[in-house]
Amino acid sequence: MPDSGFGIYVHWPFCQAKCPYCDFNSHVVARVDQAAWRESYRAEIARHAALIPDRVVGSIFFGGGTPSLMEPETVASVIDDIRAQWRVANDIEITLEANPTSVEAARFRAYHAAGVDRVSIGVQALNDADLRRLAADGRFRRDLLDRLAFDVITVPPLRERLEDILPLAYAFAINMASELKRELFAGFGARASSSLLQHDWPGNISEMRQCIVSALDKSTLQPFLVEAQRLMGKSLARNASS
Numbered sequence: 001m002p003d004s005g006f007g008i009y010v011h012w013p014f015c016q017a018k019c020p021y022c023d024f025n026s027h028v029v030a031r032v033d034q035a036a037w038r039e040s041y042r043a044e045i046a047r048h049a050a051l052i053p054d055r056v057v058g059s060i061f062f063g064g065g066t067p068s069l070m071e072p073e074t075v076a077s078v079i080d081d082i083r084a085q086w087r088v089a090n091d092i093e094i095t096l097e098a099n100p101t102s103v104e105a106a107r108f109r110a111y112h113a114a115g116v117d118r119v120s121i122g123v124q125a126l127n128d129a130d131l132r133r134l135a136a137d138g139r140f141r142r143d144l145l146d147r148l149a150f151d152v153i154t155v156p157p158l159r160e161r162l163e164d165i166l167p168l169a170y171a172f173a174i175n176m177a178s179e180l181k182r183e184l185f186a187g188f189g190a191r192a193s194s195s196l197l198q199h200d201w202p203g204n205i206s207e208m209r210q211c212i213v214s215a216l217d218k219s220t221l222q223p224f225l226v227e228a229q230r231l232m233g234k235s236l237a238r239n240a241s242s
Contacts, residue, residue: 005055005056005057005058005089006052006055006056006057006058007057007058007059007060007061008057008059008060008061008082009061009063010041010060010061010062010063010067010078011025011063011064011065012062012063012064012065012066012067012069012070013025013026013027013064013065014026014027014028014029014032014064014065014066014069015027015028015064015065015066015069015099016028016066016069016099016138017137017138024064024065025065026064026065026066032069034070034071034073034074037074038073038074038077038078041074041077041078041081042077042081045078045081045082045085046081046085049085049086053086055086055087056086056087056088056089057082057086057087057088057089057092058088058089058091058092058093059092059093059094059095060078060079060082060092060093060094060095061094061095061097062075062078062094062095062096062097062116063097064097065097066097066098066099067096067097067098068096068097068098068099068107068108068111069099072107072110072111072113072114075096075111075114075115075116076110076113076114076115079094079114079115079116093117093118094115094116094117094118095116095117095118095119095120096111096116096118096119096120097119097120097121097122098119098120098121099121099122157201158201158205158207158208159199159200159201162197164205165196165197165201165208166188166193166196166197168205168208168209169188169196169208169212170187170188172208172209172212172213173188173212176212176213
């Protein structure tokens with residue numbers, strides 16, 4: 001399958017502590033022989049390259065375990081070996097999972113220098129009591145307790161935000177018309193605007209976007225009115241004109 005792109009997952013099975021909810025292949029050990037692991041990774045990369053040559057690597061994901069416990073030299077070795085064995089996409093994404101307890105600026109500068117351009121940090125807890133318990137156990141950085149803040153934002157459904165309906169509908173129509181290389185969408189007429197505002201949108205903006213995108217994808221803006229009516233099962237476009 002020449003020139004077929006694929007992604008590579010690299011597993012690092014070691015952690016500082018075993019989380020009770022974790023079912024992954026992960027282990028707590030006193031010491032890891034990183035040099036031996038570098039050689040093992042190198043051998044596995046060479047073996048798989050022989051089995052699936054002439055492919056393009058689109059992404060590399062370091063998972064675990066806690067890959068942020070890997071020495072930067074180990075990460076760099078893996079990335080270099082992959083680049084040596086396969087072609088890589090110009091926009092390749094290289095992700096490394098991290099635990100907040102192992103996030104250190106110097107280490108991550110070295111990861112970035114090795115080629116990592118994305119970090120995935122898992123949620124440790126969703127309330128202060130659990131975070132403080134994790135900190136007491138040495139599994140969360142105590143200095144982060146007072147530096148993290150979360151706000152819960154409740155967004156009402158679209159039917160309760162009339163001021164957002166027309167700007168959103170216009171933006172969706174403009175973007176879709178541009179993607180389809182159509183003439184510039186001039187906007188909705190007065191009746192069409194009234195119909196959009198009167199529709200009882202049961203969901204949020206995704207329904208409106210899908211309605212407009214699906215309608216514009218059919219043909220022209222005029223069938224949009226008929227297609228929108230079909231999609232929503234209501235007479236959105238019955239009296240509309242543009």
